[in-house]
Amino acid sequence: MSAESLILFFIVGAFLVGIALLFSSIVPPTSTNPQKAEAYECGIPTEGLTWLQFNVGYYLFAIIFLIFDVETVFIFPWAVVMKEAGIAGFIEIVIFFFVLGLGLLYAWKKGALKWE
Amino acid sequence: MAFNIYDFTSFTQSIDEALYEWLPPFWALIVEMTIIGLVFLIGYAIIGLFLVYAERKVCAFMQNRVGPNRVGPYGIFQTIADFIKLLMKELVYIKNSDKLLFNIAPFIVIIASFMAIAAIPFAKGLHAIDFDIGIMYVIAVTSLGVVGVLLAGWSSNNKYSLIGAMRSGAQIISYELSVGLSLLTIIVLAGTMQFSEVVELQSSGWFIFKGHIPACIAFVIFLIASTAETNRGPFDLAEAESELTAGFHTEYSGIKFAFFFLAEYMNMFIVASIAATVFLGGWMPFHIGSWEGFNYVMDFIPPLFWYFGKTAFIIWLMMWFKWTFPRLRIDQLLNLEWKYLLPINLVNILIMAFIVLMGWHF
Amino acid sequence: MTSNQFMFLLFSAVIVIFSILTVTSRRILRAATFLLFVLVSTAGLYFLLKYNYLAAIQLTLYAGGIVVLIIFSILLTSHISEKLPTAGLLKKWPAALVALVGAALCIVVILQYNFPGSVVDTEVVNVRDIGNSLISYGEKGYALPFEVISVLLLAALIGAIVLAKKRKD
Numbered sequence: 001m002s003a004e005s006l007i008l009f010f011i012v013g014a015f016l017v018g019i020a021l022l023f024s025s026i027v028p029p030t031s032t033n034p035q036k037a038e039a040y041e042c043g044i045p046t047e048g049l050t051w052l053q054f055n056v057g058y059y060l061f062a063i064i065f066l067i068f069d070v071e072t073v074f075i076f077p078w079a080v081v082m083k084e085a086g087i088a089g090f091i092e093i094v095i096f097f098f099v100l101g102l103g104l105l106y107a108w109k110k111g112a113l114k115w116e
Numbered sequence: 117m118a119f120n121i122y123d124f125t126s127f128t129q130s131i132d133e134a135l136y137e138w139l140p141p142f143w144a145l146i147v148e149m150t151i152i153g154l155v156f157l158i159g160y161a162i163i164g165l166f167l168v169y170a171e172r173k174v175c176a177f178m179q180n181r182v183g184p185n186r187v188g189p190y191g192i193f194q195t196i197a198d199f200i201k202l203l204m205k206e207l208v209y210i211k212n213s214d215k216l217l218f219n220i221a222p223f224i225v226i227i228a229s230f231m232a233i234a235a236i237p238f239a240k241g242l243h244a245i246d247f248d249i250g251i252m253y254v255i256a257v258t259s260l261g262v263v264g265v266l267l268a269g270w271s272s273n274n275k276y277s278l279i280g281a282m283r284s285g286a287q288i289i290s291y292e293l294s295v296g297l298s299l300l301t302i303i304v305l306a307g308t309m310q311f312s313e314v315v316e317l318q319s320s321g322w323f324i325f326k327g328h329i330p331a332c333i334a335f336v337i338f339l340i341a342s343t344a345e346t347n348r349g350p351f352d353l354a355e356a357e358s359e360l361t362a363g364f365h366t367e368y369s370g371i372k373f374a375f376f377f378l379a380e381y382m383n384m385f386i387v388a389s390i391a392a393t394v395f396l397g398g399w400m401p402f403h404i405g406s407w408e409g410f411n412y413v414m415d416f417i418p419p420l421f422w423y424f425g426k427t428a429f430i431i432w433l434m435m436w437f438k439w440t441f442p443r444l445r446i447d448q449l450l451n452l453e454w455k456y457l458l459p460i461n462l463v464n465i466l467i468m469a470f471i472v473l474m475g476w477h478f
Numbered sequence: 479m480t481s482n483q484f485m486f487l488l489f490s491a492v493i494v495i496f497s498i499l500t501v502t503s504r505r506i507l508r509a510a511t512f513l514l515f516v517l518v519s520t521a522g523l524y525f526l527l528k529y530n531y532l533a534a535i536q537l538t539l540y541a542g543g544i545v546v547l548i549i550f551s552i553l554l555t556s557h558i559s560e561k562l563p564t565a566g567l568l569k570k571w572p573a574a575l576v577a578l579v580g581a582a583l584c585i586v587v588i589l590q591y592n593f594p595g596s597v598v599d600t601e602v603v604n605v606r607d608i609g610n611s612l613i614s615y616g617e618k619g620y621a622l623p624f625e626v627i628s629v630l631l632l633a634a635l636i637g638a639i640v641l642a643k644k645r646k647d
Contacts, residue, residue, distance in 0.1 A: 003485055003526040004149065005234060005245045012153040013230030016160070017223050017375055020203065024371040028206045037211040039274040040366055056642055058286050061450065062550045063638045065289045066543045067631050068458070072296045073535050074627060075465075076252050076309070077609030079300050082469055083307040089613050090473050092621055097462055099628035103635040104459065112639045113454040115447035145481065217511060248605055249530045256534045259542030263514055266549050270507055282553065289546055309605060 060112055071100055122418050125241030152244055160230060160382065165195045167381040171435060178439040205370030210273055213367070217271035222372050224264030225379040232257045232386045237311045239399045239419040250311040251303065254390060255296050258345075258383065262288040268376070269364035280363030283446055284347055290453045291351075294341035295387070297461040301334035301468045302327065302394050305477060315398040322397040326478045330468040335395045337457055337464070339433065342387035344449070346380060349438035353446060384434060385427065392426035399423040485526055492519040504564070510548050517541045528602045 075093070082089050107113055131151075135144040169184070169192060176183025184191030209215060232254050237243040247253050262285055269281020305327045306314050317323075324331045344351035365376045392398060399419030403411045444452070471477050493516050500512040517540040524533035565573070615621035 002245055002247060002528070002530070003522065004145070004481060005152070006231065006522065006525055007485065007488070008149045008153055009156070009231045009234045009244070010227055012157055013227035014223055015153075016157060016230070017226050020371045020375070021207070021219070021222075024203055024205070024207055028204050028370070030206045036208055039210055039272075041274070041276065056554060058282055059547075059550045059554050060639070060642045061286050061290060062547045063642070064454075064635065065293060066539070066547055067635045067638070068293050069296075069539060069543050071628070071631055072293065072300065073538060074612075074624065075300055076249075076303070077531070077605050077612050078624075079303040079465075079609075080307060080309060080605050081609035081613060082304045083472055084610075085613050087473065088615065088621075090469050092613055092624065093469060094466065095625055096628045097466060099625075099632050101459075101462065103632040104462075106632075106636055107639055108455070110639050110643065112643070113450070115450050142481075214505065214508070217508060220511060247530050249534050252534045252538075252605075253530070256537035256542065259538055260518070262542065263511075263545055263549070266546065267507070267511060270549075270553070278553075282550075285546060285550070289543075292542075 057115060064107060064112065067103070068100075071096075122420075123240045128241055156230075156233065156244065160233065163385055164378045164381055165199065167385060167431070168195045168198075168377070170431070171381070174432065174435045175439060178436070199374065202374040203371050207372060208367075208369040210367050213273045214271040217267045218367075219372075221264045221268035221271065222368075222375040222379075224267065225261050226375050228257055228261035228264065229379050229382040229386060233382070235311060236386070236389050237315055237393060237398055238423055240312075240315075242420075243311065246310060246312050248308075248310050250314070251299055251309045251390070251394065254386070255292070255299070258386065259289075259292055261379065261383065262292075264379075265364050268368070272364075272367035274367050276362075277364050277366045280366070283353060284364055286446075287347070287351065287353075287449060288345055290450060291341045291344040291457075294337055294453060294457045294461055295345055297458070297465065298334040298338040298341065299390070299394060301330055301461075301465050304465065304468045304472055305331065311393060311398075314394060315400050318397040318400045319403060321403060321478060322395065322400070324395045327468065327471070328477070330464050330471060331395065333460070333464050334468075335391070337461055338391055338395070339430075341453075341457060342391065343434050343437055344453070346383045346387060346434075348380070348384065348434060350441035350443050351449060352438075353443055353449065384431060388427045388430035388434065389423075391430045392423065396426045396430075397422075398426070482526065486523070489519045489522045489526065492516075493523075506552055507549065510545060510552065513548070514541055514545045517545065531603065531605050531608055 075096075078085075078089065078093060082093075132148065135148055138144070139147065172194070173183045173191075175181075184194035187193040187197050209218070234244040235247060235250050235254050235257075237246070245253075265284045265288070266281050269277040269279075269284070272278070302314075302323050303309055305323060306317055308314060308317070314323075318326075320326075324335055327334075365373055368376060389398075399422050401411070401414040401417055401419070401422055403414060496512045496515040496519070500509045500516060503509040503512060517536065521533045521536040521541065524530075524536055611618060612620050612624050
C-alpha cells in the first residue's frame, strides 16, 4: 500500500502545479517586449556572465554535510533499539561519537568550518 | 482509554471496505486514491492560503498595524483574491534562461512538501501513510526541496538568483543535520520512528516533559534549525530583499512565484506539525501521569483541535522569531550550525542515551 | 496485471528513460537533474519491495545529498554555461560497438540463467531488526562494522578537507 500512496502523492503534487501552469500559460493576456525578457537587476543592464565560478567553501560544506548525513543514517536504527540494548548500545555509540567528534575537531582546527 | 472516543480508524476502514464491496479491486483502489488525493489537495490549498493570511495578520499585530481588512470580514478572503490575481498574471520567460529547468523547479519544491504531508498523523486513524520509518521518511522527503531551490536559482540566468540559491542550498543542507539529530534525541527516548506509536506513547505525558532536560534542549535546537531550514527570518539571508532583491525566485512571475511562496509556508507547516507531534504529543490531549479525572476531562476535546492548536502555536512562535531578531550574516549562520548546534546536539544525544540507560526519564 | 507489476514497470521505465537522458544531455546541470529522477525512482523500487529503511537512505543520501554535492561541484567549475561538444564519428562508432557488446553479453548471461519463480512472500525488514543486528556483538551481529564505519567516515572527512584545502592554496 505504501508505494501506491507515494506515487499518488507524487502525482497529485505534480497535478496541482501542472494544472495551474497550464491555466496560466493559456488564459492570461500576453504581450511581447524585448525589455521584458531582460534579467531583473534593479533596472541596470546586466554585465558579463551570470554563471561564474563559485567559492570552494560551498563545496566543502556540502561534503562535510554529506559525511555527517551518512552518520545520521546509521544512528537511526541504533536510536530505535537503544532502550532494549542497554549498556552495550550505550558504549558502542560513545565510541562511534568519539571518532566522529575527532573528525569534527579536525575540520574545526583546519579551518574548514570557517567561512571565507 | 477515553481518547479513543474520537477514533477515525473505524470510519476510514468502513469507507475502504464499502468501496471494495461495491467495486472490483482495481476500480476500488482508483476511487480510494482519488478520494485521498482530493482531500489532501483541498487541505493543502486551504492550509497554505490560511497561513499566508495568518502571516500578514501576525506581522501587522507585531508592528501595531491592522493588516489586510478589505476583502471579506477581517480580510479573510484577501489571500484568495491574491491567488486569483497571481493566476491571471502572464508567465514571463527570461532571455538565455534554461526553460526546462526553470519550469521543473516549482514542481520539485511542491512535490517534496506534498509528499511529506502524507506521513503526518492528524488524528487517530487520520493519516495517509504510517511507515515504521515515519520520522526518517519526512526528513528524507523534505531534503529533496533544496534541489528545486538550486535549480530555480541556476536556470534563471540572474546573478542575484544564483547567489541566493547557493546561500539557500548551503543553509538548508547544514541545518538539515540539526533537524535530524534533534529528532534522533527523541527517537532514543521513544524507541520507535512510527508516528502512530510515537503519539500513542505520549498518552502518559508529552515527550518534552518525559525527557525533561535533553528533550527541552532538543526542542529548542529543533525550533532554531527548522526555522533556518525553511528559509524564514532571521535566517532569510537567501532572499534578503535589501541586497538580493528576492533571492532564488527573483525571475519567477505569476503563479510560479506563488508556488515557491506556497512551498515555503507548507514547509513551515510541516516542521511545525513534526515539532507538535514529536515533542508536544501531536493529537494526544494534555495528560498528567496518574490524574485520572483530569485526563478524562481532557479527552473530550477533539484530537484535531489539539493537533491544530499545537501546530498553530509553533507556527506563531516561528512568526514571532521573524519579526523579533535581526537577520544573520552567512558566516554567523554557518558558525551557529557547525560550531554550536551540531556539537551540542551530539552531546545531547549521549545525555539522552545515558538517561534512558539509567531509567531517569518519566 | 497487478498493481505491483504496474508500479514496477513504471519505475523501471522512468529509470531507463532518465538514465539515457542523463548520459545524452549536452547541458551538465540538466544531466544532474535527470540523475535526480533516476535516484528517486530507485527509492520507489525499494518502497515497492517494502524495504523502507533503504528507500529512506536512498532519498536522504543520494537524492538529497549527492545530487546537491554534484550541483555545488558543477558550479565550482568554470565554463558551466557552455554546452558540451558532440563527440566525433571516430569516437561514436567504437563507443557504440563496446556498448552493444556489453549489453549483448549481459542479456545472454541473464537469459541463460534459469531464475526459479519465487513463492516466498515479500519479507518486511523492520528498522528494529536492522538496529538489533547492527549493535549486537554475538553471532550475526554487526557491532564491529558499525564502529569501523565511523573510522571510515573520519578518513573520508579528513581526505575531503585535505583535498579541498590544497586546491585553494
